[in-house]
Amino acid sequence: MAPRPARYPQQDSSAGRYIYCITDFLHQLTEGRAGEFYEMLSARYAHQYKTTYKHQQPTGVVFTLSCRTRMIWTYDKTEEVVFWGCVSVLLAALLHVLGLCSWWTVFPTTWLLSGGASLILSSLTVSSSGKAVLVTGCDTGFGNSFALILDRLGFRVFAGCLHAGGEGANHLRREGSSRLHVLQMDVTNQEQLDKAAQEVKHLLPEGEVLWSLVNNAGLSAFGEVEWVPLNTYRKVAEVNVFGVISVTKTFLPLLRRARGRVVNMSSVAGTIGRGVMSPYNLTKFAIEGFSDCLRQEMMAWGVSVILVEPSNFSAATNINAQQWISEQGDQMWGSMSEEVRADYGKDYFDTLVKFAKTQANSGEKDMTSVLHAMTEAVTKRYPRVRYHAFDCYYFFKQKAVIHLPEWLSDLLYITRPPLRQLSQQKTTAQTKLD
Template sequence: MRDCAIVRLPKFFTQGKAVFITGCDSGFGFALAKYLHKLGFTVFAGCLLKESGGDGAAALEGLHSDRMKVVQLDVCSEEQVTRAAEFVRENLEDPERGLWALVNNAGVSAFGEVEFTSMETYKRVSEVNLWGTVRVTKALLPLVRRAEGRVVNMAGMFGRMGHGQRSADCVSQHAVEGFSDCLRHEMKPWRVAVIVVEPGNFSAAAGILTRDAVAAAADRLWAEAPAGVQEDYGKAHFERRVASVRAHCGGGERDVAPVISAVADAVRSRHPFTRYNPMETHWWIRMQVMTHLPAAVSDWLYF
């Protein structure tokens, strides 16, 4: 579960190895970029807000290290992904040795019951979480193959189980899991490992879905819902559901360390796990129940 990475041995040497990480403006990506740099990796840190003066990009550039290379990257932009991949090729210490690891970390989140969630929201979440992962992977996979390295994809516990009000997240994360499984099978002959990291509730630690964001989104969800949906569900029901999301945001882990430890192990271990589950014990048990027992049992326990 959450501490699996602590006992993993042996590790690869980090000297001369390079890692590309997406979503390094804040949260997991920012912390991971600093941690892997500290371990000795050359880090290519993809930041959405580099060109607009983002604090995360500025802090990473402020390390003034030849091994920390901050790259402008919107994973939804074919042009920026292509440009970033070319930057990596041109700045690798030894391009013939390739890129040791790609960590697809960039992600967004949304909430709302299906009838309150717009098609635009479904598309926006999947464009980042799913198609961003596919787009960046395709651009950098030749370099990872050359290194016989690994691809680490961040999904989440909602990639393994459904959850009310989180269908947009579940759709994208389930798809990332499926993409990762297919890629793992394809990459086995190339000796490239493909790993999925499935964090639990780290909303408070990573700021993925804050209470303020929930409040703002809730007003929009209600205002944009069709009159018939508003009438059938009722404002009282809607507010109860929003309150449950706010509680979720305020709970969970408050330290990103378990996730950083899991990803670092996935990058460094000679024999990484296929999946890492840094999450609280009750979420891990729930995930096992919902993925291994008949649906009638898990529905009775949790819904």
Template sequence: MSMRFYHMVGAWVLAWAALLVVSQRSWAVSCLALGLMAAHIADWVMKAAKNAMRRTCIDPTGKAIFITGCDTGFGRLLAVRLDKMGFKVYAGCLLPNGEGACLLQQEASAKLKVLSVDVTKDDEVRAAYKTIENDLGEDLSLWAVVNNAGIAAFTEIEWCPISEFRRVYEVNSLGPIRVTKEFMPLLRESKGRVVLVASLAGRYTFPGFTAYSMSKHATVSFADGLRLEMQKWGISVHTVEPTLYRTPISQEGPIHNALDRFWHQCSEDVRKSYGDEYIKDFKTTISSHLNRAKPSEKIKEVIDDMVDAVAGDDPKIRYVPSVITQIRAKLLSSLPDNLRDHFFLSSQPQTPPAYVTELRKKKKPRLMDPRTIRPGDQGRGKRLVRMFSMPNWTKNEMTPSPVKENEPMFKF
């Protein structure tokens, strides 16, 4: 049986054991609380144990993998790793003659094949499918499709043009849908896997990253729906949801250049409302976030999870690389909404927008609220304390409206 089965059994055995221990006291609330606590603890313990276990992979013989976004970053490193493991790798690159694709071919074996794929274009995705279908032959089957291609946008909503929302959505959300639907006939034959590289931003929306978070939320939702619908075909669906790493997608220069471009495209009213000081602080905040990105040597933990999703004997449904990140994500999801909002806002620009600053300068003194008057305030007496509101128990004597006999109450 799979480890997932033992995982579930272990969690519920501990939960019921806790319930049996306290059942003699007849404390229903305590029983329920202890049972739920035991289930959560068992779940965490089993997940920790599974994280520590040695991962084993399937036999790569006769299996091909198609990966999008192999020019740089996670895609290129995954292609090289799977190629060395013995899989036939089809590496989709936006620029098949670019520096990234050439470097990939130098690092991998001659068996790896680079394809020109722009995931936003139907004809290029269809051409890649035809090429792979014709190239597979009788000895090969398409085992997995890895939707890795993605782009980022770091900007506040008011500064972000609709065209940028559309561009991010086309690559990060519609791209995986387009690729997966096109390659479904080959995956149905192999009963293989679909892997989608999402992000923790697909679970939590961070201010200043809304366009990117929206697109990744859509990817996560697509994966959830696809996983349920593909069970009847024996196709499994997996997501890999890393945090921020030092890859080309997080380079400070291009991000700041794009931000300047968005800012200059804003209307005069928007630029005047926020002001130059706010945009400078926003850039500083973005740089601070990028500097906290995990170093490039930590990218291996993401690639390990991607490999397990593609080739593991017992793959997980959802991967969050690194145990520390898993704990942080678990804690973040357990926070009340208001507290989580406060946590997110604490790492945002603290410089007030120009419009707010101007209002503060022109602001007239507030009229005193009688409920907050303190003793000695302008001789107005003691502070009024608001207690519980008391209901009005008196019956209202309602005077009935004059209605003529046999006349309907309501007229239409």
């Protein structure tokens, strides 16, 4: 398809380009060349980055990242298109009942225009020029990889690390450009946060702004409620909740002046409760509520607040390392009262710890879907409030748990092996106790 530089000038306003796109789409559709139009649209608006590099995490996970911001089809986009399809059905039915238009005329036209408009608007990006992004938790996992992606996209990056002299921080220094700055940042230490804020102000050149804050630092823990010591709940909440709040409050003045955005890393665990994961679950539910409140408050300042909700990426991030699980298991068993130990039994406890270790290497090993969601949250001109980075299983599980009666969703998802076996062991232990 030949380019049309005269009709698609780079300096056109967003509204002008949008009108051109819709007009040309209808024209190409009538000629049966919608596929060629999509290719043109991707090339024109996606600003594809061809840089592809093999990235090795400090944890040893190797995967290939493609630094580009072109539109990739996701479950979020599917939901959006289906939503506008439902709206179009209702509108077409109403106009048909009123005798104003034919249903077969209104429905496809409305769906095409509304669905196409939503996809076009969601593909528009902001320029990285003059913008800086602060990412916490860059020692390993999502944060380490995402800092390098932002660097390659042209942003100035402030990578907050718990250990600024550690392997992950040194990896960023080696792989990143001069725009990537590693900061010592323990999100639970306000003194370090204040010092990091001063460093950010000092390192920001004249004319650059802090465009985005990505709260990525996190900690996980497992165990049944009766097992987990209170200090474990406090430790996880200190990082996952109060750490997020502290970092946000520290850098929010800079973000407000830039009319930028806050990106909070939540989880599917922030929408779906799961037994033996209460220390982690409660913090992610808290982040969901905190983000919704902050989003409403920041509307007046033009600051966007965005949530990214990954599913299970334990294998990719090593957030639940087997050594960490063993240490938690020893701590839990040692802190239990004799009564609780007797009620649950050592066999049941050991079975669940063993199950937790097998789950440590479960889930997705490729972080691309999460990194893409994080990239869209930072770079899109009209970002979504929530980005869901999970597969088909978690897509339907989340919908089922939220919308179905609890007895039905529990039957579908809670009583599957090996949790069913663990439940039977617990019932047997209770019967003996009675």
